[in-house]
Amino acid sequence: MKPSSSTSESVAGKPCILCCAITGSVPTKAANPAVPISISEQVESSHAAVEAGASIIHAHVRNDDETPSSDPEKFARLKEGLEKHCPGVIIQFSTGGRSGAGQARGGMLSLRPDMASLSVGSNNFPTRVYENPPDLVAWLAEEMVKYEIMPEVEAFDLSHILQAIRMHEEGKLYGRLYVQFVMNVKNAMPADKEVFDFYAHIMATRAPEAAWCAAGIGPTQHVVNEWAIAAGGHTRAGLEDNVRLDRETLAPSNAALIARAAEICAKYDRPVASPAQAREILGLRSA
Ligand SMILES: [Zn+2]
Numbered sequence: 001m002k003p004s005s006s007t008s009e010s011v012a013g014k015p016c017i018l019c020c021a022i023t024g025s026v027p028t029k030a031a032n033p034a035v036p037i038s039i040s041e042q043v044e045s046s047h048a049a050v051e052a053g054a055s056i057i058h059a060h061v062r063n064d065d066e067t068p069s070s071d072p073e074k075f076a077r078l079k080e081g082l083e084k085h086c087p088g089v090i091i092q093f094s095t096g097g098r099s100g101a102g103q104a105r106g107g108m109l110s111l112r113p114d115m116a117s118l119s120v121g122s123n124n125f126p127t128r129v130y131e132n133p134p135d136l137v138a139w140l141a142e143e144m145v146k147y148e149i150m151p152e153v154e155a156f157d158l159s160h161i162l163q164a165i166r167m168h169e170e171g172k173l174y175g176r177l178y179v180q181f182v183m184n185v186k187n188a189m190p191a192d193k194e195v196f197d198f199y200a201h202i203m204a205t206r207a208p209e210a211a212w213c214a215a216g217i218g219p220t221q222h223v224v225n226e227w228a229i230a231a232g233g234h235t236r237a238g239l240e241d242n243v244r245l246d247r248e249t250l251a252p253s254n255a256a257l258i259a260r261a262a263e264i265c266a267k268y269d270r271p272v273a274s275p276a277q278a279r280e281i282l283g284l285r286s287a
Contacts (some may be wrong), residue, residue: 002120003149007232010232011230011231011232011267011268011270012230012268012269012270013270013271014232014270015041015270015271015272015273015277015278015281016229016233016234016270016271016272016273016277017055017056017213017234017235017273017281017282018053018054018055018056018234018236018237018258018261018262018263018265018272018273019054019055019056019057019058019092019180019213019215019234019235019236019237019238019243020046020049020050020054020056020058020233020236020237020238020251020254020257020258021058021215021236021237021239021240022036022042022045022049022057022058022059022238022239022240022254023035023036023037023038023042023045023060023061023062023240024060024061024094024238024239024241024285025068025094025096025098025240026098026239026240027058027239027240027243028030028066029066031243032239032243032250032251033253034239034243034251034253034254035239035243035249036239036254037062037064037066038062038064039061039074039077039078039081040059040081041083042061042078042081043078043081043082043084044085045253045254045255046059046085046086046089046254047085047086047131048084048236048253048255049238049253049254049255049258050086050089050275051255052255052256052258052259052262053258053261053265053272054089054254054258055089055090055258055261055272055273055274055275055277055278056089056090056092056115056236056278057082057086057089057090057091057092058092058117058152058236058238058240059075059078059091059092059093059094060093060094060096060098060240061074061075061078062074068098068100069100069228070100070104070105070107070108071107072107072108072110072111075093075108075111076108076111076122077114079091079111079113082206087228087276087287088276088279088287089275089287090114090115090275090278090279090282090284091113091114091115092113092114092115092116092117092130092152093108093109093111093113093115093116093117094116094117095116095117095118095119095121095140096110096117096119096154097130097131097132098125103136103139105136105140105265106139106140106143109111109140109143109144109146109147110147112147112148113149114141114149114150114279114285115149115150115151115152115178115282115284115285116140116144116149116150116151116152117151117152117153117154117180118137118140118144118151118152118153118158118173119132119137119153119154119160120132120137120153120155120156120160120163120164120167121137121156121157121159121160121163123156123157123160123185123187123188123189124187124188125185125186125187125188126186126187130156130188134262138172141167141173142172144173144174144181145172145173145174145175148174148175149174150176150178150180150282150283150284151173151174151175151178152178152180152213152253153177153178153179153180154180154182155171155179155180155181155182155199156185156188156189156277157180157188157189158189158195158198158199158202161179161181161199161202162202164177164179164204164275165177165202165206165207165210166186168207168210175220175282175283175284176209176210176211176282176283177207177209177210177211178198178210178211178212178213178282179203179207179210179211179212179213180212180213180214180215180236181196181199181212181214181215181224181228182214182215182217183195183196183214183215183216183217183220183224184216184217184220184224185217185220185257186217191216191220191223191224192215193227196214196224196227196231199212199214200212200231200233211233211281211282212233212234213228213233213235213236214227214228214233214234214235214236215235215236215237215241216241216242217242218241218242218244219240219246219247220241221237221241221242221257222237222260222261222264225237225260225261225264226264229261229264229265229267229268229270230268234273235261237253237254237257237258237260237261238254238258239251239257245257245260275287
């Protein structure tokens with residue numbers, strides 16, 4: 001079987017969507033003071049990331065003490081700030097399980113962000129089980145259909161990709177199928193090039209109409225960025241996934257991590273998609 005990772009020649013000219021995961025649920029200012037915690041910090045950090053090339057902002061919200069929150073009121077204020085200061089950018093809220101439990105994870109979906117992350121299966125995280133029971137997955141997907149929100153399926157394992165394809169074929173996911181390969185979460189799938197190639201191959205053969213992106217956690221961020229860009233996919237960077245530029249250097253901002261991904265795009269002759277182009281590629285309504 002020939003892996004589907006394309007040569008740089010065949011991907012040249014194809015716009016690449018850069019997603020910025022600005023905050024997450026885990027990193028704190030003790031790990032890197034640039035991690036944006038308050039809504040105003042998040043909006044400011046997003047604005048700089050958009051200037052650097054991001055067209056999707058993937059966001060969690062935090063309490064003042066930096067603990068994760070799933071408070072819809074905070075998400076509403078963030079959405080309002082992003083719409084005002086980053087007009088047109090694609091807003092993607094996290095329904096990930098570190099910020100709340102059960103249906104509280106989807107409490108912000110009635111705000112109708114453009115996109116929301118969706119996990120479709122369970123796996124281990126660094127210190128716990130990441131639980132996504134079938135009834136909760138089905139409920140989150142139904143809420144996204146109800147509010148016309150395109151999910152970005154977070155695939156922490158191969159079974160999650162196949163489940164996403166199945167759910168999309170069954171009409172359970174709103175809009176175009178979009179899968180994010182998340183690699184190098186401790187105790188889950190490592191950043192393994194052969195596995196990455198197989199993921200891309202599965203997407204190309206089983207869901208040729210779909211689009212995909214990839215993210216690497218920690219020091220693998222720019223490595224996975226390059227794999228995705230070289231293979232014709234889209235990619236994610238940001239302080240949620242990685243707070244360093246290298247072993248010795250903290251990333252000064254989300255924008256710096258997006259700028260590094262944009263440089264890799266240039267190396268492969270891939271233009272960085274504008275928010276309007278990203279909306280077109282993903283089949284999202286225009287802003
Ligand atoms: Zn996230």
